[in-house]
Amino acid sequence: MPRHVDVAIIGAGTAGLYALSQVRKATDSYVLIDGGELGTTCARVGCMPSKVAIQVGEDFHRRGIFERMGIEGGEALGLNAREALEHIRDLRDVFVDKVLSGSTDDMGEEFIPAHARFVSPTELEVDGERIHAKRIIIATGSTPVIPGDWRAFHDRVITTDELFELEELPGTMAVIGLGTIGLEMGQALSRMGVEVTGIDQLDHIAGLQDPEAQKTALEILGKEMPLWLGEGATISEEDGRLRVTAGDQSVVVDKVLASMGRRPNVQGLGLEHLGVELDKRGLPAFDPHTLQVGDLPVFIAGDVTGDRAILHEAGWEGRVAGFNAVQDTPVGFRRQVPLAINFCDPNIAVVGRAWNDLDPDTTAIGEVKLGPLGRALIMGKNKGIIRVYADKRDGRLLGASLVAVKGEHLAHLLAWSIQQGLTVFDLMRMPFYHPSIEEGLQSALYDLKGKIEQQPAEPVELQHL
Amino acid sequence: MPRHVDVAIIGAGTAGLYALSQVRKATDSYVLIDGGELGTTCARVGCMPSKVAIQVGEDFHRRGIFERMGIEGGEALGLNAREALEHIRDLRDVFVDKVLSGSTDDMGEEFIPAHARFVSPTELEVDGERIHAKRIIIATGSTPVIPGDWRAFHDRVITTDELFELEELPGTMAVIGLGTIGLEMGQALSRMGVEVTGIDQLDHIAGLQDPEAQKTALEILGKEMPLWLGEGATISEEDGRLRVTAGDQSVVVDKVLASMGRRPNVQGLGLEHLGVELDKRGLPAFDPHTLQVGDLPVFIAGDVTGDRAILHEAGWEGRVAGFNAVQDTPVGFRRQVPLAINFCDPNIAVVGRAWNDLDPDTTAIGEVKLGPLGRALIMGKNKGIIRVYADKRDGRLLGASLVAVKGEHLAHLLAWSIQQGLTVFDLMRMPFYHPSIEEGLQSALYDLKGKIEQQPAEPVELQHL
Known part of the structure; x- marks a missing residue:
């Protein structure tokens, strides 16, 4: 006899778990299905272990600057790679355990450790059994590409x-x-x-x-x-x-x-039974604001979408898919401002509108090289560049590309500012502490300010009572 | 014969130099007077050399965490204090030179390397000479207190x-x-x-x-x-x-x-000749929004005010004093949100309204301890706390106290948000990258959210199109 549920979620990774948190608020009738290794991509093989490796590399690399500071013995430091790798795995296990203990560990028969395959837009085959679901969420993630x-x-x-x-x-x-x-x-x-x-x-x-x-x-x-x-x-x-x-x-x-790169996990998922067109990656079209697939009772979220494969985006998408899976009519939500951070040293971050999507005729670019920035000089990390884009007519911020120490933090400031529709002038009225890397951003904003057509009254840094 | 100028600025430190930059836009008739050591307090003996010392200490201290990462030989590292101190002075000199080359180095007779003393609100005695100024700016800074x-x-x-x-x-x-x-x-x-x-x-x-x-x-x-x-x-x-x-x-x-602490540099300045009451520190009352002293043609800015002795505040005040010194009627400007950062490890930062000024009846407090925060754990710096205050009726952010790794960056995010009048719900819609220290702030916001009376529709993290 087929099992009937309100919502079936395929995939217990980040997007699936965020979706689950929304679904649970509305119904007890759901299943979470995952036949793969548990623990999110992020915790198992992604953001977390990679950040530990970066941290180890960064701390070891830092010895190159010890001598100028008067720290002696740096040249005798060595890395025991076996122990470093062990350390990475130790922390990785902590993160994976945390994910599991907050999710599938505590679930009873709502969790099915098996692979799912669509039979129709409202029916799945799982381990030889049929599951009918009013709504289905695809959150199967992605896999590294290898020729x-x-x-x-x-x-x-x-x-x-x-x-x-x-x-x-x-x-x-x-x-x-x-x-x-x-x-x-x-x-x-x-x-x-x-x-x-x-x-x-x-x-x-x-x-x-x-x-x-x-x-x-x-x-x-x-x-x-x-x-x-x-x-x-x-x-x-x-x-x-x-x-x-x-x-x-x-x-x-x-x-x-x-x-x-990574490819969406759609193999064996039976998406061809959805009755909608699939692109060359095997993916159906979906609305990025509702996460609904066509007009089906099916939603898609996270890395499987092949787009914005970043944890906080997967979380956002899971939340939207989960929320909409328990609504009568799906609701469209405004996407967050794009924010991508590469944790290299220096950080490489891209915020807001992509360079290729900027209109050269209406865009002003502010730039600063970090060379003379006091705090960066003190840290011995003053190589880098900050580029900020604004609408040159009114100064509204559009995006930025950063190659900079602490770029991850500047990127948050910029993303939040862009999401609020702020202008370069608004930002110049904000406090910038001294000596901080944020002052590098301030310098880029000064450069940008000079290129805006419509200037407010001077001094732009001051706001009338 | 007395010299006549539009504006006299007493003090060539941060506030004085910011004031000068505004005055210069309006008139060529000014003098900058400083009989002390040149170069700002910040560059000579304040923010900059202290940050270098902190950086050296931080890099050397880091060896305590090397072993768990597989970095061997940390116990054999030593600090050559003579060289470390030399390094601090080397960088300090770079910063001081930068200040000087951008200011007094290039000035001719507009710069007077002597001490000034008020004779009246529009007249100074400098090196036995009299200077009449339509407006005078006091920016004499402060000196460390020692019993x-x-x-x-x-x-x-x-x-x-x-x-x-x-x-x-x-x-x-x-x-x-x-x-x-x-x-x-x-x-x-x-x-x-x-x-x-x-x-x-x-x-x-x-x-x-x-x-x-x-x-x-x-x-x-x-x-x-x-x-x-x-x-x-x-x-x-x-x-x-x-x-x-x-x-x-x-x-x-x-x-x-x-x-x-530091005391205002008012000794020998002749403020008693201003004809206004002086407080026990010897300071006249002034308007914090115009920086005007009483209704005199005199302005005061920077550390000498005895208030907010922080570089970016001194800069703001200098800018306001300089701007107002060349206006017919002084203009009142809105102060920036208070932002104070202590660069200890972990950073200690206080943003917005002071704890003692919060109304316990209408304030909600969100809190998170950094212990489980992934990124902090990776850095080996997961001891700390984030406390965020909001109006519990509508969630408007009021302030925060942070004892946290990367607290300096979180403090900027919070200060900018508070200055814009944002609520805890506004912030929850912003992107928080993973894994970042900003996620610690996000956790504190979740804690805070639960304590707000007037809740928006769920899910609060999503914004309707």
């Missing part, structure tokens, strides 16, 4: 799914794909002592579209590891190691980290 | 005026006065290897009024150095060293850092 023929190299070509399971670090490594993950892990591994070569078939890194930010990022990160851009990589065996070739450059390495 | 009888101990009792000139660090030190400066320098010196005892006659540190934040700050900082609170200190000679006694506690030290 099929690279599978032949077995555990010498790995993704982040395997990286944090290593017991030892290889001596040499190629990181193929220099988006956020490749760049973060490439730098962290390099700082932990691995000889890393970074390769991407695109001619830019970290998804940076702004050419000046791109140039700065390449200059800074290129000093820590060679970055080969603009040519796809091929891999071949060579004396038990791997030869990686891109264009006319070539290197022999012990391992390859393939960080070439 | 008169402690002068007898000569260079064994120092202030921040002398601290950064030391060639060697003493083995033991008492830091008397645990406001921002004492606490920052006490921790930095302790981390640099000095055996520090912190003493304050008050029963709280860092000017923290919020009792929970206070408790947390004491717990954390008290682990790095003993903190004796609630009793004033006395000093006596003992075998060529100094015995410092506070209540029934006593310690013998090599040097004392007196960090007991």
